[in-house]
Amino acid sequence: MKLIIKANPEEASRYAFEKIQEAMGSGAKVLGLATGSTPVKLYRIMRESDIDFSGMTSINLDEYMGLSEDSPHSYHHFMHEQLFDAKPFKKNYLLDGMADEKEECAQFEEIIAANPIDVQILGIGTNGHIGFNEPGTAFDSRTQKVALWQSTIDSNKRYFADEKDVPRFAYSMGIQTILSAKKIILMAFGKEKASAIKAALEGPITEELPASVLQTHKDVTVILDEEAAQMLSKK
Numbered sequence: 001m002k003l004i005i006k007a008n009p010e011e012a013s014r015y016a017f018e019k020i021q022e023a024m025g026s027g028a029k030v031l032g033l034a035t036g037s038t039p040v041k042l043y044r045i046m047r048e049s050d051i052d053f054s055g056m057t058s059i060n061l062d063e064y065m066g067l068s069e070d071s072p073h074s075y076h077h078f079m080h081e082q083l084f085d086a087k088p089f090k091k092n093y094l095l096d097g098m099a100d101e102k103e104e105c106a107q108f109e110e111i112i113a114a115n116p117i118d119v120q121i122l123g124i125g126t127n128g129h130i131g132f133n134e135p136g137t138a139f140d141s142r143t144q145k146v147a148l149w150q151s152t153i154d155s156n157k158r159y160f161a162d163e164k165d166v167p168r169f170a171y172s173m174g175i176q177t178i179l180s181a182k183k184i185i186l187m188a189f190g191k192e193k194a195s196a197i198k199a200a201l202e203g204p205i206t207e208e209l210p211a212s213v214l215q216t217h218k219d220v221t222v223i224l225d226e227e228a229a230q231m232l233s234k235k
């Protein structure tokens with residue numbers, strides 16, 4: 001694992017952007033993308049850049065179940081607003097939260113097999129989740145329906161009018177699916193992520209802390225701001 005600590009999220013996001021640019025310069029064609037607040041600055045930098053993504057394919061990690069593409073709370077909507085409307089890609093693949101579970105998840109795995117992810121961007125939940133894979137998810141999991149933890153619902157409720165409106169289930173790439181990416185960039189900002197980051201980087205590799213599995217991947221860059229790095233003993 002390569003660990004990069006920057007003074008603030010802006011500098012950290014700029015570094016992540018440079019890594020993506022480098023990978024594209026070396027032939028990367030498929031980007032795995034994340035939602036949530038963490039990549040928002042990265043997406044702004046991508047939007048404002050003069051980089052052409054029209055030859056690139058994107059594949060998103062997860063989507064809420066029961067929300068249609070045009071719901072303002074769907075990750076489809078989020079990605080279009082944050083990136084795709086300003087920077088058209090050749091193809092954007094996102095899970096369809098309204099589709100049949102079995103068919104949708106199997107088809108998504110086929111899409112990833114046909115378009116191996118060169119660079120996967122990841123955030124991390126305060127409980128160590130990656131994608132929407134909550135603690136206890138099997139390390140050999142593939143794209144599947146997942147139940148969200150109350151802590152995830154609570155941290156995502158800021159995007160909804162009411163906590164009751166936050167979907168309780170989602171479709172998410174599995175842990176094994178995420179690990180199939182050639183390169184992984186994990187970003188985390190803020191002191192509320194510090195303990196999950198410490199456990200992920202320095203703790204035991206355990207299904208109880210999904211992000212700890214990244215210790216087994218051969219090309220992971222972890223990009224933190226100082227607050228997220230504050231509990232690390234090895235810097």
Ligand SMILES: O=P(O)(O)OC[C@H]1O[C@](O)(CO)[C@@H](O)[C@@H]1O
Pocket residue numbers: 034035036037038039061062122123124125126130131132152156
């Ligand atoms: O970036 P945030 O909003 O802190 O969310 C962290 C993680 O949680 C998710 O949004 C899922 O809850 C992930 O996609 C994200 O990486």
